[in-house]
Amino acid sequence: MDFNLFMNDVVDAARKDITEAGYQELTSTEDVDKGLAQEGTTLVMVNSTCGCAGGVARPAAANSIHYDKRPDNLFTVFAGQDREATEKAREYFEGYPPSSPSFAFLKDGKIVSMVERHDIEGFSPVDVVGKLQTIFDEHCEEV
Known part of the structure; x- marks a missing residue:
C-alpha cells in the first residue's frame, strides 16, 4: 500500500466529515482574514x-x-495540510498555544474561548459537545 495515497484518503475523509457537517473550509490566508474578521459569533x-x-x-x-443556540459562522482550518491558513487562524487565537484538534470561539473577530486538545483528547464526543454548547449558551443568540 502506498502511504501517501492512504494519507490522502484519510485527509479527504477528514475534510469531508467537517464540510458535510456545515463548516466552511478556509484554505488560504485570505480566506481566514475574510472569514474570521466577520461580525457575530464564529466557531x-x-x-x-x-x-x-x-x-x-x-x-x-x-x-x-x-442546538437552540449556535454560532453565526462555522469555519475549519486543517493543521498539517493548509499550513499557511492554519498559522493565520492561530494569529486570531491570541493567548492560546497551537493546538490540534481544537475549537476557537470568536466574537466580532476576537477570541473569546478555546477548547484545546487537552480538553478533547481522552474525553467523549458528548463531553466535548457539552463544552461547546456551554460556550454557545454564554455567547450565542437563539436560532
Missing part, C-alpha cells in the same frame, strides 16, 4: 488527522451545532 474547528480528531472532535463539531 473555528482546527482539524487534524489524529485519532482524537476523528473519534471525538469532528463528531462533536457536527453534533454541537444542532
Whole structure:
C-alpha cells in the first residue's frame, strides 16, 4: 500500500466529515482574514488527522451545532495540510498555544474561548459537545 495515497484518503475523509457537517473550509490566508474578521459569533474547528480528531472532535463539531443556540459562522482550518491558513487562524487565537484538534470561539473577530486538545483528547464526543454548547449558551443568540 502506498502511504501517501492512504494519507490522502484519510485527509479527504477528514475534510469531508467537517464540510458535510456545515463548516466552511478556509484554505488560504485570505480566506481566514475574510472569514474570521466577520461580525457575530464564529466557531473555528482546527482539524487534524489524529485519532482524537476523528473519534471525538469532528463528531462533536457536527453534533454541537444542532442546538437552540449556535454560532453565526462555522469555519475549519486543517493543521498539517493548509499550513499557511492554519498559522493565520492561530494569529486570531491570541493567548492560546497551537493546538490540534481544537475549537476557537470568536466574537466580532476576537477570541473569546478555546477548547484545546487537552480538553478533547481522552474525553467523549458528548463531553466535548457539552463544552461547546456551554460556550454557545454564554455567547450565542437563539436560532
